[in-house]
Amino acid sequence: MSAVLNLKEIERRAFRSTYQDGLWDIYFGAIVMAMAAFMYRPEDGYSLANIILAIVVIAVAGGLLLVGKMLITLPRMGQVRFGPARKRKARTLAIILGLVVLVQAGIVGLTALGWLSPHVGAQVSGFLAGRSLERMTVAALGSLFVGPPLILIAYFVDFPRGYYIAVMMSLAVFLMILLNQPIYAVIIGGLVFLPGLVLFVRFLKRYPLPQEGVPHE
């Protein structure tokens, strides 16, 4: 009886069931692989065209995610609106992410200012003493830009697989910057994408479309 009336557990199970389609895993995995493929430019660094391509890929992947949710998941899972507690969590997440983005923008801005100022640039380069340490620092910063926000998102939206995705995406960014080879990020993206695909196929089998003519009282 306590299991039936454990309302927190009932709500959590209902909420987590909305993620069992694996679409978010597919989305993040696809983003990592696409960014590795499009943004990898060992000769020239990261060109504007490649950055634009990567943004377009992210937008397309996001669109496909939405369409997947509307046309595949919703008709099979059904629709639910969760209570005020979830909405409060979503608002808190939005505020925290807003602050994180501000901090990250500040870091990027300061970095850009440092690059533009020869005096500051010389001091930083002296401090980092060598290309390899500089690259490692940039790689570490890149992964810190990705990892913690994703972990926060995973926590606030109650998405346990999100922690795994956060770690993998951080690792992908780290290796992509450090080693300047896209293959590692593509492999890591695959390690996120493929389990998502398995979940998706399992979801389709477990939740067939409701048949026409079934009573909907």
Added chain:
Amino acid sequence: MSEITGSQDYSALAEIDRLVHEPARLAVMALLYVVESTDFTFLVNQTGLSWGNLSAHLSKLEEAGYLDVEKSFKGRRPNTNLRLTTAGRSAFDEYRRRLKQVLDDLPE
């Protein structure tokens, strides 16, 4: 024939709302209690009940005034949006309170 001795008061047990107490309806009400609203398909998936069985239970809850049913169409497909009424939420709260009292009062 054995006799119940002692001073146990089982009146709380008799006052349990049987409409809520039925296991399938209890599962439905518990789920509806923790969400704002949901549709028929989601309830079927979460409770594991068949469509017909769930429909019958929802009818009883609606007749009792515990459930608000809003019917619409999404394209060509009918869609049924369900939420507990204020009376339904109160009934569920009351059920939990009485059941807890009954369980707490049970002798060792």
